[in-house]
Amino acid sequence: MFTGLVETIGTVLEYTQLDTTSSGGNGVSAVIGDCSSILSDVHLGDSISTNGVCLTVTEFDEAKTQFKVGIAPETLRRSNLGELKKGSKVNLERAVTSEVRLGGHVVQGHVDTVASITKREPDGNAITFTFQLREKEYIHYIVEKGFIAVDGTSLTVTNVNYDTNEFSIMMVSYTQSKVTLPQRTLGENVNIEVDLTGKLIEKQIELNLNSQIENKDSSLNKLITSLIEKKITELISNKK
The missing domain is CATH 2.40.30.20 (Elongation Factor Tu (Ef-tu); domain 3)
Structure with a gap:
């Protein structure tokens, strides 16, 4: 999870297309540098938001001034990370800890x-x-x-x-x-x-409506039945 408060701007030092025989096949391997200020407490396997995408750190250089990530095909389709090249600038933010103030808002790093x-x-x-x-x-x-x-x-x-x-x-x-x-x-x-x-509110409403529609004794079905009966009664009365 992230806050959306960018900590520093990094630079893409390497951007390599992976073939299907490589780890993470058909994706991309990227090395991000100019970001030593945020790497002191980052470990292998930790998450770093890169242009808003949650990516997993897979390697560091010895001086811990740069890190490496793999970018999966789905991420390339969903985001602008497929448009990066050597020299591109990217926003970087470490995953939050319990001590971090939530100055922005809850950001998952799951780009839509x-x-x-x-x-x-x-x-x-x-x-x-x-x-x-x-x-x-x-x-x-x-x-x-x-x-x-x-x-x-x-x-x-x-x-x-x-x-x-x-x-x-x-x-x-x-x-x-x-x-x-x-x-x-x-x-x-x-x-x-x-x-x-x-998105959460929409899903809850959708699930609740589907559940009520499937239950013939639900309050929603009773309301719909009542409205239909009322309308039919009105139509019959008008014909008379």
Whole structure:
């Protein structure tokens, strides 16, 4: 679990396509450097959010200034990690511990989809970014003033357009210097993780409705039956 508060910006030092005979076959192996400040208490097998994607550390260099990860095919399909190359900059955050303050919001590191940057507009010393989702169904989990993770950065939604599948955020000047988004240009893809709360609520409602529909004695079925009987009675009365 992560907070969406990026700790440092790392640099991709190596990015290697794996063949089907290699470990993690058909995925990618990446080495991330320029991040010694966050590696002192990280161990092999620990998780590091890389552009918002939870990845497992598999190797360190001797001086512990860089780490290696494997990126699975499913992760490459879901995220923008397949677009990385040597020299790319990435947001990095260690998994939370019990002593960490939750300054952002609960971020799983399970990216839902990507979105392209459609607008970038200055607003004083802040910048407003607008994004369009690749998979439109995720727009239903995004609400104005709700949380969103963009490349692993916890941000507040300032506007949502459900017709165009777009949403906007505003980034203050302090955050601009701590994350990679201000370096991005129009048309580039960013990783999106919607707030888990909305998905949980939707699933609970779906399961509850299905359960009530399958139970003929449920309150929902009784209500539906009552409404149908009432409507039939009205139609019969009107014909008379």
